[in-house]
Amino acid sequence: MNSSYRADQIKCFFAPRHIAVVGASGKNLWFRNMLDNARRARFEGSIYPVNPRADEVRGVKAYRSIADLPASTIDFAVVILKSSIVLDAVKELYGRGIKNILLVSSGYAETGEEGTKKQIQLQQYCRDHGILLMGPNCLGFMNMAENISVFTGGAVEGTFIPGAVGVVGQSGATTEIIASSLLKNSLGISLFVTTGNEAVLTVEDYMEHLVSDGQTRVILGFIEGFRNIPKLKKVALEAAKNKIPIIVIKVGRSVKAVKAASSHTGALAGNDGVLDGFFRQYGIIRVDSIEDMVETARIFTRLPLPEGNGLGICTLSGGLCGLYADLCEQYGISLPSLEDSTIKRLEQMLPDFARPDNPLDVTGSGFQSGMDTINDILMDDCNIDLLATLSIAPKDSDDVLIHAFNDMLISKFTDYSKPLVIIPFKEMTDYARSYYHENGLYFIEQPQTGLKAIAHFMKYAGFLRKFEQNNDIRG
Amino acid sequence: MNSSYRADQIKCFFAPRHIAVVGASGKNLWFRNMLDNARRARFEGSIYPVNPRADEVRGVKAYRSIADLPASTIDFAVVILKSSIVLDAVKELYGRGIKNILLVSSGYAETGEEGTKKQIQLQQYCRDHGILLMGPNCLGFMNMAENISVFTGGAVEGTFIPGAVGVVGQSGATTEIIASSLLKNSLGISLFVTTGNEAVLTVEDYMEHLVSDGQTRVILGFIEGFRNIPKLKKVALEAAKNKIPIIVIKVGRSVKAVKAASSHTGALAGNDGVLDGFFRQYGIIRVDSIEDMVETARIFTRLPLPEGNGLGICTLSGGLCGLYADLCEQYGISLPSLEDSTIKRLEQMLPDFARPDNPLDVTGSGFQSGMDTINDILMDDCNIDLLATLSIAPKDSDDVLIHAFNDMLISKFTDYSKPLVIIPFKEMTDYARSYYHENGLYFIEQPQTGLKAIAHFMKYAGFLRKFEQNNDIRG
Numbered sequence: 026m027n028s029s030y031r032a033d034q035i036k037c038f039f040a041p042r043h044i045a046v047v048g049a050s051g052k053n054l055w056f057r058n059m060l061d062n063a064r065r066a067r068f069e070g071s072i073y074p075v076n077p078r079a080d081e082v083r084g085v086k087a088y089r090s091i092a093d094l095p096a097s098t099i100d101f102a103v104v105i106l107k108s109s110i111v112l113d114a115v116k117e118l119y120g121r122g123i124k125n126i127l128l129v130s131s132g133y134a135e136t137g138e139e140g141t142k143k144q145i146q147l148q149q150y151c152r153d154h155g156i157l158l159m160g161p162n163c164l165g166f167m168n169m170a171e172n173i174s175v176f177t178g179g180a181v182e183g184t185f186i187p188g189a190v191g192v193v194g195q196s197g198a199t200t201e202i203i204a205s206s207l208l209k210n211s212l213g214i215s216l217f218v219t220t221g222n223e224a225v226l227t228v229e230d231y232m233e234h235l236v237s238d239g240q241t242r243v244i245l246g247f248i249e250g251f252r253n254i255p256k257l258k259k260v261a262l263e264a265a266k267n268k269i270p271i272i273v274i275k276v277g278r279s280v281k282a283v284k285a286a287s288s289h290t291g292a293l294a295g296n297d298g299v300l301d302g303f304f305r306q307y308g309i310i311r312v313d314s315i316e317d318m319v320e321t322a323r324i325f326t327r328l329p330l331p332e333g334n335g336l337g338i339c340t341l342s343g344g345l346c347g348l349y350a351d352l353c354e355q356y357g358i359s360l361p362s363l364e365d366s367t368i369k370r371l372e373q374m375l376p377d378f379a380r381p382d383n384p385l386d387v388t389g390s391g392f393q394s395g396m397d398t399i400n401d402i403l404m405d406d407c408n409i410d411l412l413a414t415l416s417i418a419p420k421d422s423d424d425v426l427i428h429a430f431n432d433m434l435i436s437k438f439t440d441y442s443k444p445l446v447i448i449p450f451k452e453m454t455d456y457a458r459s460y461y462h463e464n465g466l467y468f469i470e471q472p473q474t475g476l477k478a479i480a481h482f483m484k485y486a487g488f489l490r491k492f493e494q495n496n497d498i499r500g
Numbered sequence: 501m502n503s504s505y506r507a508d509q510i511k512c513f514f515a516p517r518h519i520a521v522v523g524a525s526g527k528n529l530w531f532r533n534m535l536d537n538a539r540r541a542r543f544e545g546s547i548y549p550v551n552p553r554a555d556e557v558r559g560v561k562a563y564r565s566i567a568d569l570p571a572s573t574i575d576f577a578v579v580i581l582k583s584s585i586v587l588d589a590v591k592e593l594y595g596r597g598i599k600n601i602l603l604v605s606s607g608y609a610e611t612g613e614e615g616t617k618k619q620i621q622l623q624q625y626c627r628d629h630g631i632l633l634m635g636p637n638c639l640g641f642m643n644m645a646e647n648i649s650v651f652t653g654g655a656v657e658g659t660f661i662p663g664a665v666g667v668v669g670q671s672g673a674t675t676e677i678i679a680s681s682l683l684k685n686s687l688g689i690s691l692f693v694t695t696g697n698e699a700v701l702t703v704e705d706y707m708e709h710l711v712s713d714g715q716t717r718v719i720l721g722f723i724e725g726f727r728n729i730p731k732l733k734k735v736a737l738e739a740a741k742n743k744i745p746i747i748v749i750k751v752g753r754s755v756k757a758v759k760a761a762s763s764h765t766g767a768l769a770g771n772d773g774v775l776d777g778f779f780r781q782y783g784i785i786r787v788d789s790i791e792d793m794v795e796t797a798r799i800f801t802r803l804p805l806p807e808g809n810g811l812g813i814c815t816l817s818g819g820l821c822g823l824y825a826d827l828c829e830q831y832g833i834s835l836p837s838l839e840d841s842t843i844k845r846l847e848q849m850l851p852d853f854a855r856p857d858n859p860l861d862v863t864g865s866g867f868q869s870g871m872d873t874i875n876d877i878l879m880d881d882c883n884i885d886l887l888a889t890l891s892i893a894p895k896d897s898d899d900v901l902i903h904a905f906n907d908m909l910i911s912k913f914t915d916y917s918k919p920l921v922i923i924p925f926k927e928m929t930d931y932a933r934s935y936y937h938e939n940g941l942y943f944i945e946q947p948q949t950g951l952k953a954i955a956h957f958m959k960y961a962g963f964l965r966k967f968e969q970n971n972d973i974r975g
Contacts, residue, residue: 196818197819199820199823276822279825281825282822282829285859313948314823314946314948316948342671343671344671344751347756348674348789348790350757351753352789355788377611383756451657452658472789
């Protein structure tokens with residue numbers, strides 16, 4: 026049922042230089058947002074508003090009709106017309122040789138029977154004529170890696186950062202929240218796509234592109250329903266070969282959510298239990314919230330994968346040891362026992378009454394005297410594959426003592442061959458976040474969200490180890 | 501086995517005016533912290549360091565021995581001596597009529613057999629002589645409501661705010677993190693207690709005091725093990741009568757945590773499954789993390805209890821509707837269907853294609869034109885007992901349009917008889933947090949943590965309704 030597209034077609038789709046905007050007007054918020062986002066993305070191509078009653082729209086030279094557009098330059102069209110006249114415009118665009126189209130308009134399958142009919146007609150026309158169409162009922166995309174944007178949403182906050190995280194979402198507003206949160210956490214974005222009703226191009230097509238675009242190292246998906254499971258399997262396999270984790274929020278655990286998805290983008294949510302098994306088998310990471318998604322993306326972009334599944338935790342409070350141990354148990358994280366040699370070395374470092382274990386309570390005096398050595402000892406333990414250790418975050422640049430303490434640790438941290446996570450003791454400031462970020466360190470701010478991310482990270486590493494042994498995904 | 505104390509004795513214990521500090525020295529961090537915290541709490545009583553080799557310590561006039569202390573003024577002693585000489589000091593203090601003692605020193609049951617022996621001797625002496633002793637192996641307390649502190653920890657951050665949240669913790673550092681997080685969230689504290697090994701006074705004694713101190717409206721506990729279940733039952737019953745929720749982190753779900761608790765404060769973690777049942781029966785709210793604890797405390801201090809268990813959610817994204825519905829299902833929150841009359845009224849407000857449901861997607865145009873009316877309509881629905889509705893947080897004071905939007909909503913919000921939760925769309929700034937806080941509104945920043953807090957809030961309200969019908973807690 027679903028067509029297949031050549032990789033180079035999709036690649037072109039996401040790299041337009043001359044963009045017609047059919048239905049652009051001074052009042053239209055979508056067009057205003059699109060211009061604004063193009064500027065923020067530092068887009069250097071050209072935009073050609075099409076409006077029957079204007080010579081310019083928002084300061085950009087406009088064309089009265091599609092026929093009036095300059096010959097053979099336009100390589101992409103954004104359509105923001107009423108749904109009743111969209112198909113005619115698409116035909117006209119095709120007549121002008123324009124086969125890459127973003128359809129922002131709503132009024133299709135999400136509105137009921139009439140709209141579904143319209144969507145099927147549109148779909149058929151596009152398939153028959155090899156037209157790649159994004160939407161309808163979506164906000165478009167931002168290709169931050171290549172400084173391109175035809176994104177018509179107005180809620181992505183923060184400076185655009187080109188980077189390694191690809192984002193595909195079936196809900197415009199929700200996916201905007203994900204992007205804002207990524208940028209706030211200094212995570213760069215390769216390509217950001219809102220898929221809408223997916224009349225032609227589907228979430229699986231976009232993910233297929235992300236796996237092979239050469240930029241994306243982590244894929245995030247906000248999914249109401251998959252439409253092409255065979256392609257999803259192929260994509261997941263390819264992603265595993267390239268060690269690119271796919272992290273999804275898949276709504277539809279509850280009856281209410283299934284209903285919401287159907288009236289939202291007309292998606293079928295599918296059998297949730299079956300999907301869960303499929304995700305596990307194919308190494309797709311399922312998270313329950315945007316908070317968890319962004320934290321999981323953070324750890325994958327910041328740290329190399331661990332070589333085994335043993336987490337070591339080092340903190341300065343017996344109470345936190347218990348709290349962390351309980352959370353690890355809840356999230357399925359293994360806290361291995363320490364080697365005898367590790368225990369002996371730690372006993373020499375710690376007060377008489379301390380009993381070295383994992384999680385390790387270094388006690389107040391251990392913290393003051395020898396965190397660098399204690400981290401070394403734990404990193405030497407062959408049962409530990411990833412170490413989560415405490416530090417004290419500097420409040421601001423004047424925080425001299427804390428800086429000295431962190432500087433000493435940082436020089437060590439970058440030497441370790443195993444991944445390391447910092448759990449800051451004390452509340453974090455924006456300064457502290459930048460400080461750790463600029464020093465290339467991954468910190469978790471909220472132990473609960475952070476440990477969940479660590480759990481996903483370690484499970485995925487385990488999945489990849491198995492996958493590489495078999496070079497296949499088996500049931 | 502456990503003694504009982506008269507309420508007025510404990511009340512006096514927490515309100516000292518003349519405090520001896522036995523073992524105070526210039527080098528001692530505990531004493532430095534204690535002075536610092538007393539200043540931050542605006543303590544107006546007197547402090548009397550006792551040091552055999554000093555006339556003053558950190559600028560405070562010192563006394564060479566307990567015998568040298570001024571006659572009959574001292575009503576409290578802090579002891580920070582080595583454990584080997586503590587019992588003699590306690591005896592001497594008793595000889596001077598001082599029967600309220602905070603013992604900070606470690607080296608007792610948490611260190612093994614020898615320490616346990618020492619602790620039993622101390623316990624026996626205190627019980628035989630009616631001495632109230634907090635600790636050993638703890639950091640003391642802050643009575644913020646009465647501007648008193650003998651707290652020896654150095655990690656509570658932020659300006660002290662007297663308020664309605666009582667905090668009791670068996671781990672010093674962990675409980676300090678809880679306090680810092682409360683203050684950061686503008687939640688005031690009544691009494692803050694770190695209990696340590698609980699040789700004499702136990703966590704149940706402190707909770708008993710909090711339930712009746714006239715200040716505390718919410719009790720938080722970080723618990724490694726209870727020592728007096730009959731008293732805990734009594735306290736829970738009393739708390740229910742006074743509508744004071746008890747929110748606990750109880751570590752010990754995992755074997756690792758049980759081990760950590762034992763080496764930390766010598767506490768027995770107990771059978772976790774049995775405890776869970778007990779908590780449910782007695783309306784004690786169990787949370788898994790400090791994040792969840794503080795968020796749950798926030799909702800209880802900010803909102804009146806709902807009269808039923810129906811949550812209404814209003815947002816502007818179909819994707820978020822699905823995401824929230826799934827989280828509600830996961831946390832056991834009921835999302836009732838809307839009344840027919842509500843649906844009809846909403847249909848008049850929303851675009852043709854919108855299908856009013858709960859969660860409600862108001863769509864972009866609904867959001868722009870009539871959020872105030874939409875909130876009114878949802879609040880009128882008799883199935884909805886608490887409404888969580890979106891707003892846009894202002895970034896700063898210059899954010900004029902957003903301010904106007906919020907101001908319009910706020911005047912309504914304060915009129916509603918049912919509790920209302922704001923889910924801000926867009927990232928929150930410190931300015932936005934203050935803005936909502938100063939306008940008396942409860943907002944959730946992270947939907948996941950926030951919805952968990954709402955779940956606890958609604959379940960507790962349900963527990964209280966049942967409790968008030970029966971005026972009893974039944975198995």
